[in-house]
Amino acid sequence: MAVTTPARERTRHEVVRQAMDLFQAKGYNATSLQDIATAAGCSKATVLYHFNGKPAVLAAVLEPAAADLAALIQTVDQLPRAEAQEVAIRRFTDLAVVHRGVIDVIQDVLPVIEEMPEVAGLVADGMKLTGYLAGSDDSLERDLATFAINGLLGECRHSGDRSDEDLRRLCDIALRRLLKPA
Known part of the structure; x- marks a missing residue:
């Protein structure tokens, strides 16, 4: 089982929060994982560390x-x-x-x-x-x-x-x- 640290949880939370804002503003289809990463202040690789793709981000939202x-x-x-x-x-x-x-x-x-x-x-x-x-x-x-x-x-x-x-x-x-x- 992966160890969850407060920093990882904060990053995950920020990715979900930013994804929600972007999905509302631009729509799910018009929002890329890179858009989410940029808004959350992290890399696309970081988003993919926490989620196995955009549908998983959607599920978290x-x-x-x-x-x-x-x-x-x-x-x-x-x-x-x-x-x-x-x-x-x-x-x-x-x-x-x-x-x-x-x-x-x-x-x-x-x-x-x-x-x-x-x-x-x-x-x-x-x-x-x-x-x-x-x-x-x-x-x-x-x-x-x-x-x-x-x-x-x-x-x-x-x-x-x-x-x-x-x-x-x-x-x-x-x-x-x-x-x-x-």
Whole structure:
């Protein structure tokens, strides 16, 4: 097992922080490993020491949101359907607001995200969340949940002058109006 030092952890953290900023500003596809290295103040070799490629950097950028989504799924997996839907609506609204920067990054890679094994858990949990938000296995309800999620994520990306609380309230009301209770 490799020894992790505070300096290595700081470098890794800085690479992830700079990658997040660049992915948001330029997009995932338009950002190179060299761009990330330059922004982080290190060499491309240093980035590759910490990550085995740009998809691994992306996975590290998405990891906090993925962990929060996994925790939400773990919670709702234990609940009856109606209660699971309620918790999913409330907590997903919070996650979308808290992780709105990540939404920009995800939207950029969405067309190819299923081809990235580094984020397979996030994709699987996103699909599960859709089912919980739908509150049923009905295909129309699932389509409405997908529609609602996409709208909510889009609004979180481009929220204008709304405060976090205003955005939470808007998203919560929108989800409840679009989704039929289980």
